[in-house]
Amino acid sequence: MSESIQHQGGREGARTIRVWDPLVRLIHWSVVLGILLNAAVTDPEGLLHENVGYAVLGLVLVRLAWGVLGPAPARFSSFPFSPNAAVRHVREIVRGDRLVHLSHNPLGALMVYNIWMTLGVICATGIMMGTTAFFGVGWVEDAHELAFNWLMLSVVLHVLGVLLDQRRTGVALVKAMVSGDKNIPDGWSTK
Template identity: 60%
Template sequence: MVAVANQTSGRASARQVAVWDPLVRLIHWSLAMTILLNGAFVEEESTTHEWVGYIALGLVGLRLVWALIGPGHARFSAFPPSPRRAVRHLKAMLAGDRSVHLSHNPLGALMAYNIWASVIAIGVTGYMMTTLTFFGVDWVEEIHEAIFNWLLLSVALHVAGVAFDSWRSGINLVRAMINGRKIIPDGRDVK
């Protein structure tokens, strides 16, 4: 169910739509924190690094389960991974379309799946490095580091995409990921 409320500030009016529930927001910001911690602050070969990595993996696992059983905007069906839809969305944006997607837009959906897959791959290769079979095996460590570098690039593109879409749509997406509500300017088509 979508909760919509009219909100008036000055001359412009907008609709406020509840989109991301508390668990989605908690997982999002916690995952961002684990990536930041392991990428910038925690010693790479430490036990803390391993545990932060396991927490990140657990957060993605929880998010994937929530995408099956959670509320409407959290479900896979709200933002299916579709390269075809992403290309159509990109063409529409280039043509000046300023429509609003209640969940992730098609490009954002692909990025979410990409980030989740990257964290899973990092977690798997990180775990492999702790086993007797793969401990000290160079190619596993190289793959682990390459995927982490891909994740950092993906996060940078994600942040840039959020900034661009906030500008394009007139919706503060960071605020929406903090309070769970998008404030949609009147006259915007909603998808």
């Protein structure tokens, strides 16, 4: 992984590492906006709700393609789906590790895959509800609503995980998803 490391004035020993490229950041915040719009603003029966859903689906598909074609931190190989690695990561945290993952940590990786799959289910069931074959079919509507509720729980857990990791490492993760840069405090190694 190519790292752009600079020492920051005002934070002795801190390093700035370019992690998230503009496309990853644009997709992340656009999906957040789409979820917020469809959760709180649009009429679930309306055309805007449907169009926002299609836009979110398109963004997720582009992000999945970027997971193969994009720069190293954006690639799936930088944050593989591994429940075993997530368990090891929790153990390392308990032991007081001093490691900052440049891409997603193993728990974050599981959450990313969970959110993408959940968005896929929401989009698939939403599309199904718009067809004559599945319009008004109870289980499709139930699956759509259940997946949305799971997404809301996942988003809450995602935000809590980000806040906990920020507190543990001192790395401003939300700021990194805006700027693209992670500021790694002195004394922390990177992976």
